[in-house]
Amino acid sequence: MAPECPTDSTRLLIRLIIRMKIGDHRKMFEDNKIFQRQFIDLMSHFNDLQIHDICYDEDEITRCAKNCLELPSTDTLLEIYGKLLTNSFAITDDYLSNVGVGIYLSTSILNHSCAPNAVVGFNGTDQTVYALLDIPEVRVDKICISYIDVALPSWMRRELLWDRFFFYCHCHWCDDYARYIDHLTAFLEQFGAKPENTVKLPRVPHGCYMLHIFGDF
Template structure:
């Protein structure tokens, strides 16, 4: 798998003041424009979804063919299985040697990177940012974190034994990556989460040149995926020589929580305009603390129920919280919004469509305020609510919601993304159903 980046002359590497390397616009980029696309140098499906997602094309499927040897890799059809074999054969041998243990996502990704470099005949000189230059951040890590990474490095060495007995002898690796600890650190700090159409995590991948993109809590670009292909799109107009930024994390959280997460995961303190001004923190903590604190304290338990797919208990718990004192908490409150979102998820899984629609409509009132720029999360939420309205035959409401989603998604995903195509078909269905209704009334 070659880490190819479709580079436009609109994009150039530069040194960003206070941030190190970065990417900036070499020409004017308009809002909604596709800045660049990239294929991963290496990628893998997340362990927790290994049974549900094709390991070649990253499509979710009800039934998948399983590799008869390692029993882990799964494919949607024989064609995907054949295409995957060149990259999977080394991995297959390593997976078999560790059974019944399964290495973590980062260990599998680091190994796949080595295998990709072994089988790559092409030069990666087209990359703006080489693997050798990637930061490992080992010097700025706590001892505890370093210890955790050392355990992963030991697991990587053990896992690679059947194929690469001594990584330091692997001439395909740049010198700074030949030590397992350095390689694991670089992979964990620089990999991207690959998400599906619903923005749910399905895997991890390395896109070397796009690791140059710096973070901003209100970025001017967003990333969406089509399979494993990464698309970078501008969500605001960008002037020549202006830095291109993305958000490394979900931005719908308090400044102190965003900063803590960025420090823990990426080893820097964010000083973007939004963090320095504590923008929207007051709105996210709307209401009396005595009424919203129980909602905040309940979140870890609710998230555990969601992780276990215990939808019935999750919905009952959310309902209880939202109908007690939580009912008086303003809807803009971050903790109330999170509980509404979980209640929406649980209602959809339990096929309680009317209830799901009530929760979905409530969340949209707040999403508009928290996502001032076109944002994939807002577009997907609108699409989900539109589908509920359509299913419950609120056709006119559904069409209006789909139109609002389209305004966002034509900018964040582009007109030719499968999800945007699906959305335009939904709008067409609504229009034709409305035409039939008006015809039958005549």
Template sequence: MEDLQSVLLDRNLTVSSVPEKGRSLFVTKDFYPGEVIISQEPYVCVPNNNSVQKRCEGCFTTTNLKKCSRCQVVWYCGTSCQKLEWKFHRLECEVLSRLDNDKKKYVTPSIRLMVKLYLRRKLQNEKIIPSTVMDNYNLVEALVSHMSDITKEQLLLYAQMANLVNVILQWPEINIKEIAENFSKFACNAHTICDSELRPLGTGLYPVISIINHSCLPNSVLVFEGRSASVRAVQHVPKGSEVLISYIETAGSTMTRQKALKEQYLFNCTCPRCSKLGQYDDIRESAILEGYRCKNEKCDGFLLRTTDGKGFQCQQCGLVREKEEIKKTATEIKSLSEEEASKLSSAGYYQEAISIYKMIEKLQTKLYHPFSINLMRTREKILKSLMELEHWSEALAYCKLTIPVYQSAYPAIHPLLGLQYYTCGKLEWYLGETEEAVKSLTKAVDILRITHGTNTHFVTELLMKLEEARAEASYKSSSKE
């Protein structure tokens, strides 16, 4: 720990223990929006391979893949990634090759992540690959597992998974209890590796970054470039402040966020946003994000339950919606299979999926507040399917419908808001709405240069698009004159 402290101090960081939180990361100098607070390579990581899609073990790409001829589990895009991973995969390949095809079906990304954890420890212990202060198994041991807080069902699942890891490794000295505890650590500490547009690619364990605690009003954001994780400040983080990121989707009511955090991470959040639970601002936010719309379609007021519990009253115009009427519409929505629409979309039947989503949207428009996140997410799904079908005009219309909700649900500097502006700008530009595209792309740049960094390939491309759009807008303007 002292060695880690020394390295962190050189990076203007320090680890301190905070009551109710445990280890926490603090800054020892001021950090400003867009500055990288800390970066780390994964101790172990795996692509999220499944029966439908495979990714390269090295770079997570989905193109030009070839399966390892020996183990028949791991995929590579070429010799460069294969060579880069060889010291590691040589051992993994050996243990996976011993499995019959039936057992290989159970080698999920989570199982592979655990197998790789122990293989990496072995390789570092044997000095085959180097250990550093920021890259060693001791950091994994120091992570919190919350084993005493998990359910019996979860404990049984971890034990079963640990037994499978034992079957794969076949090491006499292996400790089943330790493996089960490490699975619990994964659940609380592993991160989903995403691309620049926040699409999930894999899972990685970043033991130092895992020290960073959660807040529903974070001052920093975790983003990835390839497999490398970086935490960037999204606001001024004064010297002596704790570094805070969000572990979950923050667009939701306090109760929804608290439930998600308790189920996944086994703690109750006490951040400034959550501490307002039950106060007027919190009630209003919850009623807008997850509540019902006013009976008067022209009114954008939020509804609260009436004192007799028989309905919901608009806090702006006073109209009441009967509980039974709301229940009826909710039942109609439930009868439409969103799961079926998702399956159709995944299978490439986008038009069929859109038809179902639009029926859901129509009912949700009647039921939910215009800024409802449920309605927003349905429209996002329609937007994605429309873009797959290259129905650009309608896609733009749906994108514009989501923007106000994003602005309401997220802070001004949030990657999801920036990415939505980016999508809007690209669609506007493609459709010849150049001046509007410049506005949207400028908004995207203003956010994403902070969350993603100006030197990343993604933001560099975005800046080039913005300059091209500006040049085109200028040309069109001069042509009119």
């Protein structure tokens, strides 16, 4: 019987535990003067993980560590997992298929926008940031990438960002969509439509609003 292969996240979590044990978490892994930082600088969202009842796969971690790795305390493990969850990148091949997961300290500092001005790409495990627009000033607060698929509808993007990254997106794509729904609701209310009906209007089976606007769907 073939041995069970742990998920990419579990393998990365095990590698991070080992690197923390040997003190690598205090080293600068990235030799990039613009984005330089350490693993310990990453946010873990520890409280958010507990509030949302999100945890690593305890059975799989225990199975992987069996007899060869002493695991840290549950809280420390959750801290590391939180850093992994909110800062890791899916590594893709030339056909944009996911081939792994990794933490890139320098680029994990970049903020999210559903209308990003940059995108990350991979050559093997080497990561490069490509500008989609002219970015006159190369500063971390001037560069935005998308953490999720921007082709998803606004409500789904907000939901995913909230569930995975614990923030409510206020990029102009999301806010414009919300404003549009408000205007539509107010408009329909003039004709006697009830708000609860207008908000539920018109949905397709998988829950996506069928109101095409802003190229957002």
